[in-house]
Amino acid sequence: MLMKKILFLYAGLFSSFILVGQHVERTLGNLPIISEVKSSLELATGYAFQDNGQWISAQNRIPYKVAEFNRSPKIYYKLGSDNFELMEIRDVMVQNELYVVFTIQYKTGWYEFPILMELWHWQDGLNYFVFKASKLKEVMPNKVDWDVPYVINMDALCSGILIDYDEKTLNSTIAYNIQKTLEKGTISSHNLLIAVWPVEAKGLQLTRFRTIQVMNKKKFYGPYLEEKNRDRLFETRYYEVDYPTFRAFIRYDEINPTLTGSDPKTGEEWFKRGVYHYRAADYTQAIFDLTEAARYCPFDRFFMTYAYRANAREQMGDYAGAMKDYDKAISLKPAEKEYYSAWLTTIYNRGVAKFNVKDMLGACQDWNTAAQMGLQDASMDANIRSNCKNYTYTGPAILPTTVEISTATPNTSDYRRLYFEGMWKYQNGNYTEAVQNLDRALELKPDLVIIPSIYSYRGASKLKLSDYRGAISDFDYCLAYMGSGKADSSILKTVYYNRGLANFFLGNQTEACNDFRKALRTGLLDQESLNFIEQVCR
Numbered sequence: 001m002l003m004k005k006i007l008f009l010y011a012g013l014f015s016s017f018i019l020v021g022q023h024v025e026r027t028l029g030n031l032p033i034i035s036e037v038k039s040s041l042e043l044a045t046g047y048a049f050q051d052n053g054q055w056i057s058a059q060n061r062i063p064y065k066v067a068e069f070n071r072s073p074k075i076y077y078k079l080g081s082d083n084f085e086l087m088e089i090r091d092v093m094v095q096n097e098l099y100v101v102f103t104i105q106y107k108t109g110w111y112e113f114p115i116l117m118e119l120w121h122w123q124d125g126l127n128y129f130v131f132k133a134s135k136l137k138e139v140m141p142n143k144v145d146w147d148v149p150y151v152i153n154m155d156a157l158c159s160g161i162l163i164d165y166d167e168k169t170l171n172s173t174i175a176y177n178i179q180k181t182l183e184k185g186t187i188s189s190h191n192l193l194i195a196v197w198p199v200e201a202k203g204l205q206l207t208r209f210r211t212i213q214v215m216n217k218k219k220f221y222g223p224y225l226e227e228k229n230r231d232r233l234f235e236t237r238y239y240e241v242d243y244p245t246f247r248a249f250i251r252y253d254e255i256n257p258t259l260t261g262s263d264p265k266t267g268e269e270w271f272k273r274g275v276y277h278y279r280a281a282d283y284t285q286a287i288f289d290l291t292e293a294a295r296y297c298p299f300d301r302f303f304m305t306y307a308y309r310a311n312a313r314e315q316m317g318d319y320a321g322a323m324k325d326y327d328k329a330i331s332l333k334p335a336e337k338e339y340y341s342a343w344l345t346t347i348y349n350r351g352v353a354k355f356n357v358k359d360m361l362g363a364c365q366d367w368n369t370a371a372q373m374g375l376q377d378a379s380m381d382a383n384i385r386s387n388c389k390n391y392t393y394t395g396p397a398i399l400p401t402t403v404e405i406s407t408a409t410p411n412t413s414d415y416r417r418l419y420f421e422g423m424w425k426y427q428n429g430n431y432t433e434a435v436q437n438l439d440r441a442l443e444l445k446p447d448l449v450i451i452p453s454i455y456s457y458r459g460a461s462k463l464k465l466s467d468y469r470g471a472i473s474d475f476d477y478c479l480a481y482m483g484s485g486k487a488d489s490s491i492l493k494t495v496y497y498n499r500g501l502a503n504f505f506l507g508n509q510t511e512a513c514n515d516f517r518k519a520l521r522t523g524l525l526d527q528e529s530l531n532f533i534e535q536v537c538r
Contacts, residue, residue, distance in 0.1 A: 031175040034101055035091040039252035042086055043378075044209075044239040059378070060084055062237050073531045075120045076111065081237065083107055087211075089252060090171075091133070094178060098133040099157065101174055102192065104211060108163070125163050127213060128174055129156045129192040133253075139194050140250040146205070149197040149230050151212075153221065156188045157181060191216040193224050195233045198243060204374060205337045207246035208238040242341040264289075267296025275308055283312040303332035303339070307346040310353070319357050326350035344375035355387070358417070364388035386423070415444035419454055426461050434461040452481045456495050459502075468502040475499040492522040497529060504536060513537035 046062035048070075049055050056063045056070055061080035063070045069077045083106050090101040104127045112119035131154040138152045158181040160174065181188070193212040198205065210233060214221045223229055264270045274289030290309040293299040310325030329346045351366030367384050368391070422437030438458040446454065459474030475495050500515030516533045524530070 031172065032092050032094055032178050034171040034175055037088045037090055038100075039249045040086060040088045041241070041245070041249040044084075044241040046080065046082070046239050047237065048081065049236040062239065065236055073534055074117050075109070075531065076117060078527070078531070079107060079109075087249070089136075089249070092130065092175070092178065094130075094157065095182070099130055100133045100136065101128055101130050102154075103128045123164050125161070126165055126170070127159070127161050129154060129159045129188075129190075129213075130174070130178055131156050131192070136250050136253075139196060140247050144198045146198050146200050149195065149208075149234055151193055151195040151224055151230060151233060153225055154192040154194060156191050156216065158186075159188045159190045159192070159216075161190075188216050190214065191221050193221060195224070195230075195238075197234050197238070200337070203337070204340060205243040206240055207243050208234055208240045209246065210234070210238050244339065244342055264292070267293050267299040270296070271299050271302070271305060274305075278308050278312050283315045286312040287316070301332055303329040303334055303343055303346065305329075306332070307342070307349070310346075311349065314353055314356070319353060322353055323350070326353060341375065344370045344373055345377075347373075348375060348377070348380050351383075355383075360387065361391065364391040415441040415446040416450070418444070419446070419450060419457075422454070422461075423457050426457050426464075431461040431464045434458070435465070448481065452478045453491065455481065456491050456498075459495070460498055463498055463502055466505075468506050471502040472499055472506075475502070490523075493519045493524040496522060497524055500533075509536075 043060065045057050045059060047055055047057050048063040048065055050063075050067040050070065051065055052067040054067070056067075058080060061083035063080050064077065065081070084104050085107060086103075086105040088103045088105075090103075092099050092101055106125045106127075107122065108125040109120055109122045111117050112121065135152065135154050139154075158177050160177055162170070162173065165173070180186070191214055193214065195210040195212060197208040199208060200206075212221075212224060214224070224233070264273055270289050270293035274286045274293055277283075277289055278286035287309055290305055290312070294305050294309075299305045306325045306329035310322045310329060313319075313325060314322035326346065326349065330343070330350065334340065334343055347366050348370040351363040351370070354360075354362035354366060364384070364387065367380055367388065371380060371384065418437045418441035422434045422441060425431075425434035425437060435458055438454050438461070441454050442451075442458075455474045455478035459471045459478065462468075462471040462474060475498060478491075478495050496515045496519035500512045500519060503509075503512035503515060513533075513536065516537055519529075520533070
């Protein structure tokens with residue numbers, strides 16, 4: 001199992017682009033055809049200014065302005081004043097004009113006893129808005145004015161709110177609403193405003209934004225559009241993401257090249273087509289296109305030409321070629337600030353490539369370098385914590401790698417390889433295969449330092465597979481080996497908590513709460529786990 005890379009997006013250094021839609025003949029009675037997902041936004045940091053005078057942040061949600069609410073263990077308040085799990089954009093042709101479907105997926109729910117705020121029931125929510133595709137160019141124009149906030153009225157054709165929806169029928173549900181709106185000439189009940197504030201901070205270019213969903217009457221949305229109120233839009237709340245990521249999400253047309261007709265004629269067209277094929281998982285074609293792009297100026301000196309080609313070569317199993325391309329990309333540090341985060345991502349991805357060829361020291365060096373130079377990514381932080389505990393970082397090192405890439409078949413008797421594969425299979429949801437890998441790792445008699453971690457991951461995998469007794473047995477072995485004093489004690493809180501969960505699911509309430517208390521004493525701080533323990537062990 002190969003470690004996942006961060007997938008960066010091309011942010012459009014060049015202003016010229018061609019938007020091509022597929023012409024579909026249909027009668028008035030047919031539903032509009034909604035495309036596959038064109039772009040998505042999965043992660044953003046939400047900020048809120050609290051009534052105690054302090055800012056607070058959270059991933060994918062905006063906390064409340066009332067500090068007391070944010071400290072509450074109640075699940076309702078953990079949703080924040082706004083939250084999202086995924087934002088997506090799709091194309092749709094409406095009366096021979098290109099529109100987009102903008103969807104916001106989020107978590108919601110309800111209390112069975114609302115006054116007592118007890119017995120919470122989770123629900124999945126989705127809000128959608130359909131508006132002209134040309135509006136996206138207003139949200140993210142070719143050239144932005146830094147540190148100047150603005151807000152765009154998306155003028156929604158139609159909108160809707162879906163709770164516990166069926167993804168299989170999502171497109172048809174939205175298409176039917178579009179058709180009904182056109183036939184009846186109705187006006188959308190809700191409108192969408194997108195407020196944007198491009199900022200430069202700490203040497204990085206960021207985008208602060210808000211999606212403002214409001215009643216579709218001018219008396220409600222009009223005040224947001226007044227220039228005198230624009231500075232106030234970001235006084236107390238907003239989401240923040242790096243500029244290239246937000247631009248690529250909104251202006252997805254900048255990386256969708258023409259795929260019909262003859263081959264590209266310019267370096268930009270070759271590059272765009274290479275990126276398109278990479279995103280479509282046609283890695284052989286992507287490598288060919290990007291190689292052609294590298295024959296043209298300025299793409300022969302553009303770091304992302306080689307970064308994308310490195311990713312494609314790694315996907316094809318050409319680790320030696322990928323490493324050379326990563327080195328080339330990293331040597332071409334961009335002068336434009338908007339590309340700095342993507343360049344740091346390339347350093348991180350080279351570390352992933354090194355990890356996949358068992359160069360752990362090189363991987364840790366690249367990951368720590370990317371982190372120290374400003375890359376903010378939860379996956380990278382987790383990789384450093386999990387795999388670089390005994391690594392001493394001495395400073396940035398971005399020169400080309402000297403690692404030797406072996407093409408020989410890995411030694412199947414290497415318990416460390418089996419352990420790492422089992423660990424990543426667990427983290428990627430392949431629990432049965434994780435157990436199999438960890439079984440073989442234990443059969444090869446690993447050293448005492450790694451044995452507790454193997455039992456911990458195998459127990460966690462069995463817990464996911466509902467083998468609660470097997471999980472408890474593995475956690476017991478883990479704790480027994482921890483007594484040798486050679487293992488990393490930081491896993492104690494996780495082992496105790498997981499053993500507590502296994503006991504809880506078996507109905508062993510007393511044993512479960514004893515384990516949960518041990519998890520708390522050994523440093524458990526995860527808020528969701530704390531909330532669960534509080535409800536179970538009152």
